[in-house]
Amino acid sequence: MDTQYFHIVKDGVEIMTVFAYIFTYMPWLITRKEYADLTDIRRENKFNSKLFLPPVSQEFRKRVDMYNSIVKDVYGCYIENVTKYLRSIKTDREETLPFSNISFSERSDYDDGTFEYNLHHHQSQQINNPSISPFASLSGLTHERFMSNYNATMGSWDLAYNLDFSPKVVPYVDIDCRDHTNTAYHLNSYALDFFKQGSEQSLIAENELSPGDTYNLLLDIHLVLSSVKTSLE
Template sequence: METLVLILANLFGRHYLPPTISPGEETFFQSKVFLDNLPDDFIAAVKEHNWKVATVFGQCILAGSKLADLEKEYQLPLSNINFSGRKCVESGLVDHLMSCCRGRSGINPFACLSGNTDNDLMSMENLSSLMMQTANIPEMHIPLLAYKKTDLFGRKRYLNAYALDFFKHGSLDAIAKDNRFNSGAAFYSLRDFYLTIASLSVSLKELCDTDPVALAFEQLRLTYHEKLHAVWQTV
């Protein structure tokens, strides 16, 4: 059952700890605080999912780039200097820019200067700087799961294990003290996690209420509800 909670916490209970907190630097009393990674077979499944999503959305971005306003794409954002049209044909910068854009129809022309190509769209990294700005798909709408995350300084970000820790010890005070939540925020985060479990349980039972997976989710729902109900009066 703990493995199931670990997987669900990695998928749905994603609260990151501050980058200044690292394993081994502090002592915690009841909670583990740092959430373990997904099991290897699930990481493989996540990688496959991300690859499929990246391929689909990469092609979508390439198709959407045909609707871009190329005149604005060749315009510098602050000075508004425009490098499109024949009037700039004698510019060495424009010649270089134009040559870099051959065969690179889906990315910002200025991003070509860094050696980026349409293939870089498929990696789903630095999308905001690669995509055409007048035919942009916000990154938040691309359903990728980042199973590893770093901050701007390259430090690893760790997921908070509050959902799994609460399942183990059932103490809201420990979540507040060790996992760096205040009591109210801890309860509502745990409640949201429980509601996710309940929603999954209902959906699985509708598919097949005798399936072992559906039964496991229902048992987890009951267990989590019992633990959450026990601390309701303390909030």
């Protein structure tokens, strides 16, 4: 991530909001009606806590998008190289289409312009399509289309089955707060609230944290901030 951003921003609340998005993750498991009711309760009872993380600034979002694009390119190249390597060592793979007996593992003797030539050289294009199987190429799917199916919401390539490209594995920063159905949800602002008012009791009473989890959650964010402080010095 571009650390220069933290030298530009002078507002401590805005910086803490960014840290909360990056280093904490506690969704409010509530419906829209429950969200509206909780918002009314917060206003009527004049809670000290915000309860819900506010949106990040456009400047920070722009930097996150730039970072995520780099991550996508790096892991996209990784997928390509792994695919090429696996194909190079697996020489006994069946690459003959049924019925037509067209082989993709041998050089073609078909004349230019014939159906077999178009099928072999234009539909498959194995040299240019390292991620596409000869059998899948009949659908017209190309390597470029395959690699463009990156789902930013899930942080994964939709067509890359049996591979885990979630943010748990790929260092992708998700700040959009949307689940796998693209439904928006809200994050608990406990870290930002504690930064502003320093009350552990408010986190329990207002943010609905359990007493047993509060200490560990605050310790985690304290250790993260200490590491960030050291890296920026």
